[in-house]
Amino acid sequence: MPDASGTLETIALELGKALQPLEDLLGAGPGISTKLGEELPREIAGDANIANKLSAAATKAGSLDPLITALATAITNNNPLSIIEKGVPLLQNIADLIALLKQVGDALDQAANALPAADKARLQTLAAEMAVRTIEYMAVGYLDERMPTLTNSLDLLGVIDREFKPDETL
Numbered sequence: 220m221p222d223a224s225g226t227l228e229t230i231a232l233e234l235g236k237a238l239q240p241l242e243d244l245l246g247a248g249p250g251i252s253t254k255l256g257e258e259l260p261r262e263i264a265g266d267a268n269i270a271n272k273l274s275a276a277a278t279k280a281g282s283l284d285p286l287i288t289a290l291a292t293a294i295t296n297n298n299p300l301s302i303i304e305k306g307v308p309l310l311q312n313i314a315d316l317i318a319l320l321k322q323v324g325d326a327l328d329q330a331a332n333a334l335p336a337a338d339k340a341r342l343q344t345l346a347a348e349m350a351v352r353t354i355e356y357m358a359v360g361y362l363d364e365r366m367p368t369l370t371n372s373l374d375l376l377g378v379i380d381r382e383f384k385p386d387e388t389l
Contacts, residue, residue: 237361324349
């Protein structure tokens with residue numbers, strides 16, 4: 220019997236797995252901006268609105284795990300109706316998470332208004348791209364974990380930039 224899962228369900232499952240670590244990353248507060256290439260100035264690093272939006276996004280990312288497990292089980296059981304039934308909530312949560320990441324960017328944009336022009340411009344650029352850059356960061360990390368040879372090749376070609384991780388064996 221052919222596999223009952225389709226492309227959409229497979230993408231939802233893999234995207235959910237890639238975004239799962241966001242719970243810890245966003246829960247650490249404004250450190251996400253440093254991972255994305257821009258450190259927040261101390262004037263706005265403790266901004267309550269940014270912290271609230273990061274917390275909401277972290278909570279939403281934390282809610283992905285049971286939905287991923289449910290969809291994976293439905294795919295394993297090869298039950299088409301269950302796959303659709305379990306895939307829709309996962310896709311909705313991913314969409315909600317992306318909307319929350321956009322809200323983090325909006326909060327960062329507002330907070331950056333109080334900064335000098337140079338800091339304001341670079342942070343507002345990050346704010347406008349917050350959701351996309353966060354998803355890209357998570358996708359590269361996920362690919363690096365699952366297919367390190369591919370990410371090495373893409374990095375060598377300049378298609379992606381990977382986070383530098385010092386060798387822990389030294």
